[in-house]
Amino acid sequence: MKKFLILQLRPEDETADSEFNSILKTGGILLEQAHRIRVEQQPHLNIDLSDYSAIITGGSPFDVGIPRESKSKVQQEVESFFNRLFDQLIPADFPFLGACSGNGLLGSYCGTTISGKYREEVGIVPVSITREGENDELLKGLPGQFQALVGHKEACDEVPENAVLLATSDRCPVQMFRIRKNIYATQFHPEANANEFLVRIRIYKNHGYFPAEKAEELMETFKDVETPVANEILRRFVDKYRLDD
Secondary structure (H helix, E strand, O other): OOEEEEEEOOOOHHHHHHHHHHHHHHHOOOHHHEEEEEOOOOOOOOOOHHHEEEEEEOOOOOOOOOOHHHOOHHHHHHHHHHHHHHHHHHHHOOOEEEEOHHHHHHHHHOOOOEEHHHOEEEEEEEEEEOOOHHHOOOOOOOOOEEEEEEEEOOEEOOOOOOEEEEEEOOOOOOOEEEEOOOEEEEOOOOOOOHHHHHHHHHHOOOOOOOOHHHHHHHHHHHOOOOOHHHHHHHHHHHHHHOOOO
């Protein structure tokens, strides 16, 4: 079986490890079925798509929408890596699922403005599947509205050109979109669970995702929270793109 390529861009070991383990557990991916790359540590790699069955990308504390001169060298290199990747991936319609930062990077590459207009503090929000989403393989048959975990300082201002809007919410209109047939992005976190968000709240409490003084209150809110429908979307992506050699 070809492996799933898990691309991460979180500089902190604890959040990166927690996210990686959540992707494996939620997606039903065995450790030996995954190839993990922390892009912030190896931004000059070139990816051969033929080595993999699909790519999954998670979040990060980087803000795609800020001016280039305000971005660190590491962030600039990470963004250059993803631009090179999308140069290959989009023409090939290669299976990709980008969550949160993965969503912003893909939207930005496709020409959509990424800004703080539709930011969402860390929380649990209702997400609605669009009419087009009802016919997508990752969403077909799921409840028309479901709960998802979010926390982002920026988002797509509008649906990328030539993309299909699959899910939306009142506070953030572009919650999930698809490009061509196999390239997906979500603003919410389909990989995450309550424990994963407790780690992020603790590590990122001074990063502007929410008022720092609300950290303890948020951690109480997230205890025992489950988002099974959002998690099912990741599982369906993994099941759809498992490939035998």
